[in-house]
Amino acid sequence: MAQAVAPRVHVEEHPTSTGLNTRKVLMWAFLASDCMFFGSLIGTYLVYRGRTLISPTPIEIFDIPYTSVSAFALLMSSLAMVLALAAIQRGDIRGLKIWLLTTAGLGLVFVGGQIYEFTTFGHEGLNLSSSIFGSTFFVLTGFHGAHVSLGIAWLLSLFVLAWRGQMSQARSLDVEIAGLYWHFVDIVWIIIFTVVYLIPI
Amino acid sequence: MATVTAPSVPRHGILARPVAPTGVWSWLTTVDAKRIGILYGSTAFVFFLVGGIEALLMRTQLIQPSSTLVGPGAFNALFTMHGTTMIFLVVMPLSAAFFNYIVPLQIGARDVAFPRLNAFSYWVFLAGAILMHLGFFLGTVPDMGWFAYANLTSPAFSPSRGVDFWVVGLQVLGVASMAAGLNFLVTIIQLRAPGMSLMRMPLFTWVTLVTSILIVLAFPVITVALIELMFDRLFGTNFFNAPASGNPILWQHLFWVFAHPEVYILILPAMGIVSEIVPVFSRKPLFGYPFMVYAVVSIAFLSFTVWAHHMFTTGLGPIATSFFTASTMLIAVPTGVKIFNWISTVHGGSLSLKPPALFALGFVAMFTIGGLSGVMHAAPPVDTQQQDTYFIVAHLHYVLFGGSIFGLFGGIYYWLPKVTGRLLHEGLGKLHFWLMFIGFNLTFGPQHFLGVDGMPRRVFTYSPEMGWGFWNLVSTIGAYVLGVATLVFIINAIKTLRSGDRAGDDPRDGRTLEWSTSSPPAHYNFATIPTVHSRDAFWVQKHPDFGAHDLPAGAGATALSAADIPTHGNPGDGHEHDHGAIHLPDPSYWPLAAGLGIFVAGSGILFFLPLLPVGLFVLVVSVYGWSLEPVNG
Numbered sequence: 001m002a003q004a005v006a007p008r009v010h011v012e013e014h015p016t017s018t019g020l021n022t023r024k025v026l027m028w029a030f031l032a033s034d035c036m037f038f039g040s041l042i043g044t045y046l047v048y049r050g051r052t053l054i055s056p057t058p059i060e061i062f063d064i065p066y067t068s069v070s071a072f073a074l075l076m077s078s079l080a081m082v083l084a085l086a087a088i089q090r091g092d093i094r095g096l097k098i099w100l101l102t103t104a105g106l107g108l109v110f111v112g113g114q115i116y117e118f119t120t121f122g123h124e125g126l127n128l129s130s131s132i133f134g135s136t137f138f139v140l141t142g143f144h145g146a147h148v149s150l151g152i153a154w155l156l157s158l159f160v161l162a163w164r165g166q167m168s169q170a171r172s173l174d175v176e177i178a179g180l181y182w183h184f185v186d187i188v189w190i191i192i193f194t195v196v197y198l199i200p201i
Numbered sequence: 202m203a204t205v206t207a208p209s210v211p212r213h214g215i216l217a218r219p220v221a222p223t224g225v226w227s228w229l230t231t232v233d234a235k236r237i238g239i240l241y242g243s244t245a246f247v248f249f250l251v252g253g254i255e256a257l258l259m260r261t262q263l264i265q266p267s268s269t270l271v272g273p274g275a276f277n278a279l280f281t282m283h284g285t286t287m288i289f290l291v292v293m294p295l296s297a298a299f300f301n302y303i304v305p306l307q308i309g310a311r312d313v314a315f316p317r318l319n320a321f322s323y324w325v326f327l328a329g330a331i332l333m334h335l336g337f338f339l340g341t342v343p344d345m346g347w348f349a350y351a352n353l354t355s356p357a358f359s360p361s362r363g364v365d366f367w368v369v370g371l372q373v374l375g376v377a378s379m380a381a382g383l384n385f386l387v388t389i390i391q392l393r394a395p396g397m398s399l400m401r402m403p404l405f406t407w408v409t410l411v412t413s414i415l416i417v418l419a420f421p422v423i424t425v426a427l428i429e430l431m432f433d434r435l436f437g438t439n440f441f442n443a444p445a446s447g448n449p450i451l452w453q454h455l456f457w458v459f460a461h462p463e464v465y466i467l468i469l470p471a472m473g474i475v476s477e478i479v480p481v482f483s484r485k486p487l488f489g490y491p492f493m494v495y496a497v498v499s500i501a502f503l504s505f506t507v508w509a510h511h512m513f514t515t516g517l518g519p520i521a522t523s524f525f526t527a528s529t530m531l532i533a534v535p536t537g538v539k540i541f542n543w544i545s546t547v548h549g550g551s552l553s554l555k556p557p558a559l560f561a562l563g564f565v566a567m568f569t570i571g572g573l574s575g576v577m578h579a580a581p582p583v584d585t586q587q588q589d590t591y592f593i594v595a596h597l598h599y600v601l602f603g604g605s606i607f608g609l610f611g612g613i614y615y616w617l618p619k620v621t622g623r624l625l626h627e628g629l630g631k632l633h634f635w636l637m638f639i640g641f642n643l644t645f646g647p648q649h650f651l652g653v654d655g656m657p658r659r660v661f662t663y664s665p666e667m668g669w670g671f672w673n674l675v676s677t678i679g680a681y682v683l684g685v686a687t688l689v690f691i692i693n694a695i696k697t698l699r700s701g702d703r704a705g706d707d708p709r710d711g712r713t714l715e716w717s718t719s720s721p722p723a724h725y726n727f728a729t730i731p732t733v734h735s736r737d738a739f740w741v742q743k744h745p746d747f748g749a750h751d752l753p754a755g756a757g758a759t760a761l762s763a764a765d766i767p768t769h770g771n772p773g774d775g776h777e778h779d780h781g782a783i784h785l786p787d788p789s790y791w792p793l794a795a796g797l798g799i800f801v802a803g804s805g806i807l808f809f810l811p812l813l814p815v816g817l818f819v820l821v822v823s824v825y826g827w828s829l830e831p832v833n834g
Contacts, residue, residue: 016391022314026387033379033417040425040455044440051446129437132446139432139440157825 027177031184034147038188041143042195045136050201052133056126062197063117070113071193074148077106078186081179091169097162100175103182104155107148110189114145137196144192147185154178218787218830230788232316233724237323238301239620244327245294252286253687255279260644260680263673266665276661277344278363282334284347285367288467289374290330292605296470297322299612300385300409302620306715306722307403309394309731309738314387316786317827318380324796326377332803333370336363343367346659348456349430351441351449356434362807365434369803372427375420376799382416385409394714396733400494403713403737404487407494408473411501412466418505419462426455435806450515457508465504467601468568469497471608472539475561478615479543481709482558483550486737489542496535496542503532513581514588522581529579533572540569556630557709560611563638567603571596574649589659592652598645610637610690617694618708622720623701629693636686643679647672712740725783789830795823 016022052058080102087095118138121127126134158178161167167174219230231237259279262271271279301319305312313319336342343363345353354364389410393402402410429440430452439445441452480487487493509517509525517525543565552558574596578584587593610633618624652658656669663669707716714731715722717739735741802816 017393017397018390020391022387022391025391026315026383029383029386029417033383033421036418037421037425040422040458044425044429044451044455047448047451048446128432129439132439135432135438135440135447139429139438143428 021173023177024173024180027180031180034184034188038144038191041140042191045140045196048132048136049195052131054131054133056121056124058133058137058196058201061121061124061126064197067113067117067193067197070110070117071189073106073109073113074186074189077103077110078183080106081182085172085175085179088167088169088172088175093162093165093167096167096175097159100155100159100162104152104159107152107155107182111145111148111152114141118142140192140196144185144188147188151178151182151185154181218789227788229793230320230790232312232320232786232788232792234301234305234313234316234319235620235722235724235726237319238298238303240323241294241301241326242298244330245291245298248286248290248294248330250687252283252291253684255283255286257680257684259283260677262661263663264677265674266663266667266670268662271661273661274344277346277659278342280659281343281346281367285333285343285371287601288347288463289371290333292467292601292609293378294326295609296412296467297326297381299405299470299474299609299616300381300412303616303715304385304389304406304409305392306619306718306726307406307713308389308392308397309714309727309733310388310392311726311730311783311785313384314391315384317789317792318384320789320792321795322377322381322384324793325373325380325799328796328800328803329370329373329375329377332373332800332807333366335804335807336366341366348460349452350456351430351452352443354430354434354452355442365431365807368427368431368434369806372424372431373799373803375424375427378416379420382413382420384413386413386417389413394731394733397738400491401733401736401738404476404490404493404497405470405473405713408469408476408497411497412469415462415466415469415501415504419459419466422455423459423463426452426459429455431806450512453512453515454508457511458505461508461511462501462504464600465500467605468608469500471564471605471612472497474608474612474615475543475564476539477713478557478561478611479546479565480550480737481615481711482555482561483547483552484710485546485550486712487542488545488548489538490736492538493542496538499535500532503528503535507532510578510584513584526579526581530576533576533579536572540565540572555614556625556627556634557611557615559631559634559638560607560614563634564604564607564611567599567607567641571599571601571603575600587652589657590652591648591656591658594658595645595648595652598641598648602645603641607637607641610634615709616715617697618704619715619718619720619722621698621701622704623697624704624708625697625701626693629689629696633686633689633693636682636689640679640682640684640686643682644676645679647675647679651676707739710740710743712737714739717742725785728783789827791823791827791830795820795827798823 018025080099084096084099084103087093087099126137128135128138155178158167158175219226228236228240231240258271259276262268262276301313333343339362341362343349343366344361345359345364345367349364349367352358389402389406429438432438433440433442433447439447441447441449443449476487476493506528507525509521510529513522513525543561547562554562574592578587578593578596614625614630651669651672654669656663656667663673704720706718706720708720709716714733717731718726731738798816798818798820800816801819802813805812805814805816
């Protein structure tokens with residue numbers, strides 16, 4: 001691969017009032033708003049939890065061991081994300097590429113598992129309009145899945161940049177910010193998995 | 202893969218950045234907060250006229266009993282669109298106009314933290330506004346009231362597409378507000394001039410910060426509510442569908458968890474403007490500055506705890522009712538603190554009753570009435586009596602019109618000289634104020650009586666034997682006086698732009714940094730970033746002998762006269778001080794393209810589903826083009 005010059009020869013690093021990086025503050029503020037977003041969706045789920053008598057009910061349909069495996073994959077992706085950031089911070093672009101790909105791959109395992117789960121549930125008669133459980137379940141987990149998918153696209157974009165030789169130690173912040181988002185989405189899944197799957201009705 | 206050599210201009214963007222300094226493309230691709238502020242302000246004013254005409258039509262219908270000018274269906278559409286327009290397309294963007302134009306100047310910054318995101322906010326706002334109004338051309342105007350209570354919005358009760366236009370339009374407007382809220386939050390946290398600690402920030406900057414926090418935390422909730430409503434209507438989910446175990450009351454909770462903070466999103470900017478005008482025109486520092494700041498912050502915090510006072514009649518149970526009664530009474534305390542601080546600022550000052558001061562004092566008086574009629578509703582028995590009557594209409598207009606709109610007009614009279622370099626005509630300004638003040642009280646004062654007399658809101662007519670004819674007549678006459686007042690303002694604005702007196706840089710003997718720039722300011726705002734040593738930074742710099750005890754001699758903000766600066770901020774103009782050369786991002790096509798993508802995607806949901814992926818594709822391409830384009834070049 002040709003040694004191309006990094007596209008942003010100078011990353012804009014103006015002194016800021018707090019000393020923090022401005023894009024990082026933006027990501028934290030966005031995550032605060034996303035807390036409210038998922039808070040409202042989870043709140044909706046909780047309000048309607050256990051209200052459904054129409055089959056299939058949660059207890060009939062959930063395959064907790066199966067979903068635990070994909071949840072484990074997502075949790076492990078956070079570890080890979082940490083390693084990807086550590087790699088670029090010490091200038092190890094090869095490590096960055098490996099761990100970015102691992103993170104995205106584990107994310108894909110999770111999303112693939114979700115697609116399979118949704119399909120199975122569909123065959124068993126659960127869909128958006130079949131019951132209030134179907135409505136709340138698919139909308140909550142679906143929007144989480146959309147967040148994960150967006151994260152995968154972001155990680156793969158960073159991977160392509162790294163592969164084309166456009167990532168360097170100076171751009172570790174780009175990876176760090178994507179990592180903040182990724183870890184957040186991961187933590188949200190821990191809450192959703194607990195609320196939706198694990199706590200018995 | 203092209204190998205770029207270091208000294209050449211990197212061209213990684215799909216499109217080169219646009220360069221035209223004037224003309225239509227310069228406006229379409231601008232990332233200058235001041236220009237975006239002007240775009241926001243002009244668009245908001247157009248919608249102010251639209252919403253005002255809707256109000257006049259309603260008042261004309263209600264001028265006498267059993268009138269048949271406007272049918273019941275059209276009346277429903279009018280009050281729905283009037284409310285939605287005035288809130289989301291007038292007060293919010295007008296506030297955003299001031300955020301954009303004034304806040305970077307007040308904090309001594311050259312632009313906002315994310316200039317392209319800022320342009321994106323405006324274009325998405327415009328897309329949402331247009332999407333919401335498309336129903337007018339198809340005869341499917343939203344007609345379920347601006348708070349769109351479930352079941353009214355279910356396919357069974359609203360079979361027309363009107364609700365969909367509202368849902369999609371509001372969702373898109375939410376994206377715009379979120380982007381703007383995040384941007385100003387980060388801008389104020391990050392880009393303050395050296396020395397401008399939080400407690401030295403002008404009050405208007407403070408309210409912008411707090412309003413942005415409210416936007417960032419409240420809008421996701423309405424986003425979720427709208428998603429659920431949209432899924433109910435389009436994909437057959439059951440969120441608000443009672444026969445399938447859905448609960449229509451959930452909509453009210455989600456809506457008001459958003460909409461009560463939203464009320465403060467609407468009023469706080471006006472409060473900030475008044476807190477700027479009152480000290481300048483009283484020639485005194487703001488009384489109790491720290492308490493004003495704490496009051497703003499407590500109002501913001503408490504605004505998330507009072508939502509269910511909109512829902513007392515749904516039967517919340519005694520514990521919830523008591524809680525929301527207490528929190529609603531509590532939020533009146535910081536509001537009262539602010540009112541007393543404004544009054545104390547005027548007290549003992551040398552007040553000059555120029556138009557901005559008139560509007561600011563009008564705000565204080567009218568908002569006090571609106572606040573008092575509001576806190577009455579903290580008591581559930583009173584609330585139950587007045588729910589859905591004209592008393593509520595009177596109350597909400599005293600806070601949103603007597604409050605927000607008076608404050609925002611005060612801001613226009615105060616800051617327009619900075620924007621245009623010309624002073625608005627003072628006589629016409631005073632005429633505007635008094636017509637508006639009298640017209641406003643004629644319109645909404647009598648509605649208190651009508652409400653207590655039992656007249657329900659949102660009825661298209663009433664029968665003569667109810668005895669509501671007289672006060673309705675008075676109210677309608679008042680509305681027409683308001684219309685005349687607005688015409689006076691338009692004449693004043695046109696006259697000013699054509700031949701207004703030159704304002705000079707600092708016509709009001711201002712206290713804050715925006716008055717230290719030329720009028721209008723250079724596109725880079727400050728040639729040298731000022732250093733701030735105290736509150737009221739510019740005043741202290743001008744009058745070092747007044748109240749500048751913490752100011753070292755001769756240490757006022759330096760190099761503030763932008764008049765002798767070259768008109769184009771080329772890097773390396775000799776201004777390479779601590780903060781580097783003037784370095785502003787170039788205009789960009791991508792914010793407009795991304796906004797267009799969202800518009801097409803939104804139309805896809807409304808008209809023709811295959812357009813949805815097309816719009817999303819344009820959006821994705823724009824996001825990549827945006828992230829990969831170089832900052833300059």
